[in-house]
Amino acid sequence: ERKAAARRAAAEQSRQAATGTARPTPGKVPPRVTANAPAPKVGGLGWPLSGNLLARYGGRLPDGRTSNGVLIGAPPGTTVTAVADGTVVFSDWMTGYGMILIVDHGNGYMSLYAHNDTLLRDSGARVRRGEAVARVGNSGGQGVTALYFELRRNGQPVDPGTWLQRQ
Structure with missing residues (x-):
């Protein structure tokens, strides 16, 4: 009876290890598992640029703050494009955002493009x-x-992924 119970317990441990459902043994530290998956890619029509999605809407930014937008990794100098027609309402340095450009698209929508190296449009400019x-920087x-990209509606952050995919 004891041998059969021991075999069943060993078989269950093997099954749990194979399926990733193993529970830690009391007093024993489970091995640390590190995710090595590459960051998902984003971009294409409607997005401000293509690159690696480093932080999602509602996720964590590298500095630990919660993201009200998306952080898209790209090589320095990569071109950032407007996601919709509008008017540039701010184009300068802003604490916490670095070189930032804000475009008013009407109907309460604004888009923010932050952490740039270079801003290519001045306040008042119409963009298509x-x-x-802008050009990506840090x-x-x-x-x-x-690039930190944020979309706001009536002053409140909204998930840009949903909006951009509708474009």
Whole structure:
């Protein structure tokens, strides 16, 4: 009876290890598992640029804050484009965002393009969807070369992934 119970317990442990459902033994530290999956790719029609999605809407930014937008990793100098027609309402340095450009698209929508190296449009400029507005950098303290993109409706952040996929 004891041998059969021991065999069943060993078989269950093997099954759990194979399926990833093993529970830690009391007093024993389970091995640490590190995810090595590459960051998902984003981009294409409607997005401000293509690159690696480093932080999702509602996720964590490299500095630990919660993201109200998306952080897209890209090589320095990569062109950032407007996601829709509009008017540039801010184009300068802003604490926490670095070199940032904000476009008013009407109907309460605004898009923010932050942590740039270079801003290509001044306040008051009209922009069309797909036009270059900035170049990717790492200004403003994120510590990575990436674009922080945020979409707001009536002053409140909204998930840009949902909006951009409708474009």
